Amino acid sequence: MSSGAAADPAVDGSPGGPTTLAGVTDQPWNAPLAHRPLDATVAVPGSKSLTNRYLLLAAVASGPTRLVAPLHSRDSALMIDALRALGAGVEVTADGDVDVTPATTVRGGASIDCGLAGTVMRFVPPLAALADGDVHLDGDERARERPMDGVVDGLRGLGVDVTHDGAPARTLPFTVHGTGGLEGGDVTIDASVSSQFVSALLLVAPRLRRGLDLRHVGERLPSKPHIDMTLEVLRGRGVDAREVGEGHWRVEPGEIAGGEVVVEPDLSNAGPFLAAALAAGGTVRVPHWPASTTQPGDDLREILTRMGADVALAEDGTLSVTGTGTVHGLDLDLTRAGELAPTIAALAAIADSPTRLRGIGHLRGHETDRLAALVTEITRLGGIARETDDGVEIEPATLHGAVVETYHDHRMATFGAIVGLAVPGVAIVDVATTAKTLPDFPGLWRDMLEQTGAAAG
């Protein structure tokens, strides 16, 4: 293997320039190479998807809500700021729990920064439609390219005006002209490019005077478990929310209960740590794995087994993944769990047989065009990958070091870190982008390696 274009041949995960985030610099981050099999336990922070759903519902609940063990990251901070701007009270306790006092009325006149968070840019506009005035929403440059049509069409179907500079708008930035409340009723949207369009409308549905009868028309529906998650979170707050047929949901009007909710760890963010056991060999354990969950990250148990791992879920909720020394490719329809694609692609790039990931054309509208990004970065690392209509194909190859671009995509950064365990000379541009959903990823990664002295020194 050649050492490629890495900025520093000493691949030790060390910072190299001015610090911009705990232990991270604006120089490419040298991904640690694993020199021996892992033996580590990693406590993964709370689920992004659950945290932002619970936060949003708490802001319009009938009483206060406490979120126990929520995620604290850029995406959750953006949601908290948005809810405060719309009139909710949000306090973080000393031990990291979050107390939410609902807004008595959803306040107009706010300007919301959605960053690059799909859960903020999709979930907040329907809430803004309940405001007693205009709410302006914008986000990062890339956020302006992410699809919003399902949300905007749904709102228009409910009689809401969404404009930019006076003209109808279908992407950020735009203004939602809230009228203080909505009638609700029957709405049809196309959610082929994001399940979040469906979740967004369902989440506010109990606050519509007639509730919501929502249908999806379109050839495909990605990330179905995330829609099930929305229904389950609503039901957990006392709302009558059901799937009444394929691509058809109904939410009855009613109060959203407050109370206490415990947030599950983020199973998709557990992915890179579990994948590390395959890339480096050895065992990685993640505690508090839920016995049952709507998080699509739970699919990792089966997927990693197919790729060559021994996977065991103990009675105390600890998930153990043990690498057996080889990583196999696989043919996988990831329609239901697209957010796992970069993690699986990283393993596929170091696997001993070909991989085909299907059903993920909609990843072109994620934080970056993830299909293009994966192909570009695997190729940069000396691998063989190509885009298909609805996914990627990856062939076995001997990789070499390179500086991996991340395109403001947290999962492209963790993709690079996984490859870097097995391939010397991998450095990652803007590893701080992982803060979108994971506080201090470099620290957690380093700690995983240090638990067995496995890091290169």
Ligand SMILES: O=C(O)C1=C[C@@H](OP(=O)(O)O)[C@@H](O)[C@H](O)C1
């Ligand atoms: O509702 C959610 O919390 C999410 C739904 C999915 O979005 P898409 O259906 O747009 O892929 C997923 O990829 C995203 O990370 C989180």
Ligand SMILES: C=C(OP(=O)(O)O)C(=O)O
């Ligand atoms: C697609 C993702 O995020 P978002 O919630 O911004 O859509 C993701 O986290 O993989």
